[in-house]
Amino acid sequence: MSLTTHVNDAPQSDIDQPRVVAVVSWKAPVIFGLFTVLFALLPLLVPRPGMTTFRLAEQNAAIAVPDVLLPATATAWVAVLLLALCTGYAAMTVLAHRRLPLWLIVVYVAVLLIGFLAWAGAGATLPMIGLLAGALALATPLIFGALGGVIGERAGVVNIAIEAQMLAGAFTAAIAGSLAGTPWAGLVAAMLAGVLVALVLGVFTITYYVDQVIVGVVLNVLVIGITTFLFRQVLAPNTETMNSPDTFSVVPIPVLSEIPLIGPILFQQSFIVYLMYAVVALVWFGLYRTRWGLRLRAVGEHPQAADTVGIKVAATRYRAVLLGGAVAGLGGAFYTLVSVPRFNQEMTAGAGFIALAAVIFGKWDPIRATLAALLFGFATNLQGVLSVIGSPVPSQFMLMLPYVVTIFAVAGLVGRSRPPAADGEPYIKS
Known part of the structure; x- marks a missing residue:
């Protein structure tokens, strides 16, 4: 009897039935x-x-x-x-x-x-109120930076320059807020500074196809050098007039701020924290529920296919990078308009790189990246609280823990972490 006979004799339902192979991961x-x-x-x-x-x-x-x-x-x-x-x-x-x-x-x-x-x-x-509220405060600039990174990388541009955008935002927010006498001017200036750094990133990587990682690293060093020089030469001698911005005060939301436990944590914050809530929701909605988000993600996954259906790849990437720079600039403004009412050299202290780690740990998703940034903020604040109460846990261990978890995430030990397919790849139109 031939193989064909066996196949013909088999029940038709068995042949047509699709076989589902489950992938088991331990x-x-x-x-x-x-x-x-x-x-x-x-x-x-x-x-x-x-x-x-x-x-x-x-x-x-x-x-x-x-x-x-x-x-x-x-x-x-x-x-x-x-x-x-x-x-x-x-x-x-x-x-x-x-x-x-x-x-x-x-x-x-x-x-x-x-x-x-x-x-x-x-x-x-x-x-617990102080522990969680402090974690939220420390995580706010990281969330802005992570959201800026998500927007740019979803369009296919690796944003190593988050640190530069945040530092430039903090620097310009201090100057503009001091000269104008209002923190609102500082907030706008911080966004413009982030956009300017992002524009330089876009010109070199999108228009001239320079390696995105190299450009990002160079921008970080460049902005650190410029802000340090101007701080010593301009801001330090003129602290009262150019480096003493007014800060956003805490504005409790009526009724909501009285909710036990979560009220003082979430609803007794400054305007920038409330703005962060809105930006997280808007970025998520824009990426997954709008035509703009669909085109942006298409450019990040398969730019050639997107170009074929009429999407302008370069223009879409430029818009995404500039928008991400503005959002990251808001994170820098938090340092000088909420946290510390003055600019200090290198005051972001590597927060842009932590935000980049949150992007990777959050799998390039705005909600997950926000949660990852909150984890970093919580671990940072927890080490301070534990040192105050005399815990036997070394503070360095708590600061190390989020980075260890991030390494596990990147290595795939806590789930698959795949960037957009065209992330970091320049698109040269054929």
């Missing part, structure tokens, strides 16, 4: 298990007697919320048990060829965070 369960074991070593090797107090409201809050007291070591062991259960469930999900649910990741991170804070804060009081 990355998530392995990472869960690794972090569970590492966390279990803390209460095992360094038990922390005493109670940890979680303060969930300010003393003068309109709605009183009682403090939460948890036994440090016992809470840590309960967290270890819950983390082990989450790891087991993740393994069962992989064995069943199902996708890992997002809620499981959220629960795992939340349990790990609560258990770690309870262990690290033994015998002390953790001001």
Whole structure:
């Protein structure tokens, strides 16, 4: 009997039925298990007697919320048990060829965070309002920088110059705000400075096809040099007139700011933080729900195909790079118009590179990049809080943690991280 006969004799339903091959990845369960074991070593090797107090409201809050007291070591062991259960469930999900649910990741991170804070804060009081509000403040310029990077790289232009755009924004915001006597002038000037740096980036990379990484690095060095020189020669001798801008004050939103816990954190902020909320939503909506966003993403993925259907690749990339520069400039304005009411040389201190890491960790998505920037801000603020309360965790470890997680993300250990297909590739029209 021939092979053809066997095929013809087979039930037609079996032949027509599509075969679905599920790709099983053990990355998530392995990472869960690794972090569970590492966390279990803390209460095992360094038990922390005493109670940890979680303060969930300010003393003068309109709605009183009682403090939460948890036994440090016992809470840590309960967290270890819950983390082990989450790891087991993740393994069962992989064995069943199902996708890992997002809620499981959220629960795992939340349990790990609560258990770690309870262990690290033994015998002390953790001001959760200050911890989370401080994390948001530190993350705000990073979010602006990350959003600027997402916009440019979605169009296919690698933006290593986020640091330069933020530093130029901080510098011009201080000068314009001081001379005009209003922070609004500084805000506009910061956006224009970011656009100017982005324009130089676009001219060299889009028009003249120079390597995008090299141009970005050169711009960073150039802006650092220019702002440092002008600071020493112009701003330092004329601090009162040219480097003393008015700052945006905190504006509580009625009713919302009185919500326990989240109200003081999210709705007792300055205008730039509220603007950040709007920019995150607008960037997400623009990228995924508008014609402009569809064309921008098409240019970043397959510029030749986009050109074939009539999309102007160079013009689209220019608009994306300039818009990203304006958004990154807003992040620089935060330093001189909210954080510190004056410009200091190299005051961004590498925040642009952290924002770039947030872009990669967030997989070139505005929401995920925002969450990644919040992680960096939280880790930075947490190391300060832990050092104040006398935690045994070295502060350098907390500062290192987000970068380690980013390395895992880039290496693909916490999921696939793929940039736009044409990211970094110049488009030469044939």
